[in-house]
Amino acid sequence: MRRSLGSIAGIGELPAQRETQGATTLGMIAEVARRAVADAGLEPAAIDGLLVGPQVGETPQHVPATVAEYLGLMPRMANVVDLGGASGAGMVWRAAAAISAGMCEAVLCVLANTREAMQVRSPNRNPIREFDVPFGASGANATYAMIKQAHMAAYGSRDVDFARIAVAARANAQRNPDAIFCGQPATIADVLASPMIASPLRLFEIVMRVAGGGAVVVVSPERARSLPHAPVHLLGAGEKVTHRALSQAPSLTSGPLKSAMAHALATAGIGAAELDLLSLYDCYTVMVAATIEDLGLCPPGRFGDWIADRDLGPEGDTPLNTHGGQLGFGQPDLAGGMTHLTEAVRQLRGTTPGRQIPNAGLALVTGNGATMSEATALVLGADA
Amino acid sequence: MISAADLAALDVPGPTVSALSAPFWEAADSGRLLVQHCKACDYAFLYPRRICPRCWSDDLNWREAAGRAILKTCSTIFKPGHPGWQPAAPYSIGIVALEEGPTLLTHLRVDPENLAADMQLRVVFMNIGGRTLPCFESAP
Numbered sequence: 193m194r195r196s197l198g199s200i201a202g203i204g205e206l207p208a209q210r211e212t213q214g215a216t217t218l219g220m221i222a223e224v225a226r227r228a229v230a231d232a233g234l235e236p237a238a239i240d241g242l243l244v245g246p247q248v249g250e251t252p253q254h255v256p257a258t259v260a261e262y263l264g265l266m267p268r269m270a271n272v273v274d275l276g277g278a279s280g281a282g283m284v285w286r287a288a289a290a291i292s293a294g295m296c297e298a299v300l301c302v303l304a305n306t307r308e309a310m311q312v313r314s315p316n317r318n319p320i321r322e323f324d325v326p327f328g329a330s331g332a333n334a335t336y337a338m339i340k341q342a343h344m345a346a347y348g349s350r351d352v353d354f355a356r357i358a359v360a361a362r363a364n365a366q367r368n369p370d371a372i373f374c375g376q377p378a379t380i381a382d383v384l385a386s387p388m389i390a391s392p393l394r395l396f397e398i399v400m401r402v403a404g405g406g407a408v409v410v411v412s413p414e415r416a417r418s419l420p421h422a423p424v425h426l427l428g429a430g431e432k433v434t435h436r437a438l439s440q441a442p443s444l445t446s447g448p449l450k451s452a453m454a455h456a457l458a459t460a461g462i463g464a465a466e467l468d469l470l471s472l473y474d475c476y477t478v479m480v481a482a483t484i485e486d487l488g489l490c491p492p493g494r495f496g497d498w499i500a501d502r503d504l505g506p507e508g509d510t511p512l513n514t515h516g517g518q519l520g521f522g523q524p525d526l527a528g529g530m531t532h533l534t535e536a537v538r539q540l541r542g543t544t545p546g547r548q549i550p551n552a553g554l555a556l557v558t559g560n561g562a563t564m565s566e567a568t569a570l571v572l573g574a575d576a
Numbered sequence: 577m578i579s580a581a582d583l584a585a586l587d588v589p590g591p592t593v594s595a596l597s598a599p600f601w602e603a604a605d606s607g608r609l610l611v612q613h614c615k616a617c618d619y620a621f622l623y624p625r626r627i628c629p630r631c632w633s634d635d636l637n638w639r640e641a642a643g644r645a646i647l648k649t650c651s652t653i654f655k656p657g658h659p660g661w662q663p664a665a666p667y668s669i670g671i672v673a674l675e676e677g678p679t680l681l682t683h684l685r686v687d688p689e690n691l692a693a694d695m696q697l698r699v700v701f702m703n704i705g706g707r708t709l710p711c712f713e714s715a716p
Contacts, residue, residue, distance in 0.1 A: 319623045327709060328664065330657030337651035341649045341650060342648070391666075439679050444649055
């Protein structure tokens with residue numbers, strides 16, 4: 193039997209919302225935390241570890257203490273995990289490690305965000321603000337467009353190859369009522385006809401920003417077996433951070449997930465072919481393409497051939513982002529990465545409403561932050 | 577492509593200059609492109625840092641770059657992330673590799689239909705929103 197590094201006993205998720213009226217981040221965190229802890233079958237007082245994100249709207253500093261106080265918790269371990277879209281996955285490995293180290297016994301990992309009509313601009317004074325923004329390169333669309341452009345130039349990949357990723361995400365979202373694009377499927381023609389935002393990236397290849405939240409509760413494998421749900425075990429994990437600004441990236445076509453995923457699979461003692469669910473971070477279509485290639489499912493540059501005759505739905509040959517991915521669900525800021533995690537837990541419990549993968553035993557969850565900069569990969573397994 | 581006059585008139589964020597990076601921007605004002613150079617390990621890099629990111633030496637100096645580069649990747653922006661750039665759209669940005677080694681993100685003064693991976697570029701200093709920035713254009 194494979195060794196469990198820690199277990200996910202509870203999950204919580206908020207539906208994607210286009211806007212929130214007057215809601216606070218702390219309030220959203222409280223709502224999703226309540227769902228996750230109830231799902232775990234625990235009393236709030238049992239939570240003695242807390243991992244939160246860095247962007248809690250009401251406070252720039254002392255974030256863990258602010259969140260803990262709001263929730264009435266007095267944790268023995270509290271930290272911020274600041275890995276962009278990899279934060280959720282990064283929390284799970286840290287939670288398991290903290291439990292193994294004796295720091296605490298039950299860790300709440302929580303991310304949530306509000307979304308107002310008028311978003312406040314970042315007050316950064318980092319190198320990107322000084323050396324990228326003045327040239328007209330604000331935001332992630334510009335940099336991911338350059339990653340897609342680099343892929344197309346290096347390998348001759350075509351827009352239709354990338355469009356298939358968006359189409360599959362929208363198709364899976366039709367079976368997730370919490371997804372922002374539930375009720376709005378898209379065809380390849382729709383993707384190719386959507387407005388050009390930053391060439392070669394079109395609108396339907398880009399996540400829609402939404403409000404939402406996600407949370408998980410991590411405990412020891414022994415503790416998990418006494419709780420209501422079948423435990424989902426962390427069998428392997430890997431992480432890598434290579435840069436922040438795209439101009440400093442070691443590669444434009446391969447990212448830090450390559451080594452993170454290799455480490456996660458090696459720790460779990462499995463190969464990529466054994467995975468029943470690929471829950472891959474998909475802020476943009478090109479991120480899925482790069483991850484498929486970095487995982488070794490096809491040679492570099494050949495994801496288009498790989499995806500062309502594949503069924504990525506829950507009953508298909510290669511289930512991928514069965515919740516719709518963020519391209520179909522929407523991106524609730526840092527909690528967007530959490531959606532890949534909560535979906536994997538549902539699938540491995542065998543309780544996914546309306547879209548269960550038959551006999552799902554192993555899942556890969558990836559998190560990706562900034563511009564292919566911060567990467568965390570988790571291998572999760574159903575209770576044996 | 578937006579005219580030089582309209583580029584100069586944009587209301588967009590300029591560089592957040594620090595004491596460490598000031599020589600880079602002052603040189604740009606006088607039409608020179610500087611890169612930082614590590615005397616200990618002979619490594620040229622951008623953006624400017626307090627220590628060499630390769631060997632961590634603090635024995636650094638500035639060198640003037642020749643201004644020749646190749647295009648690594650690019651994008652033509654139709655919907656800018658900052659509203660101040662909307663009057664310039666569509667405009668192009670790219671990541672370029674200088675002959676001396678460093679890579680940087682920059683503004684491209686190249687017609688979108690002429691952009692091609694690995695094309696030869698040369699630096700051209702443009703006034704963007706009232707500041708002089710090292711941009712790149714096709715090298716003849």
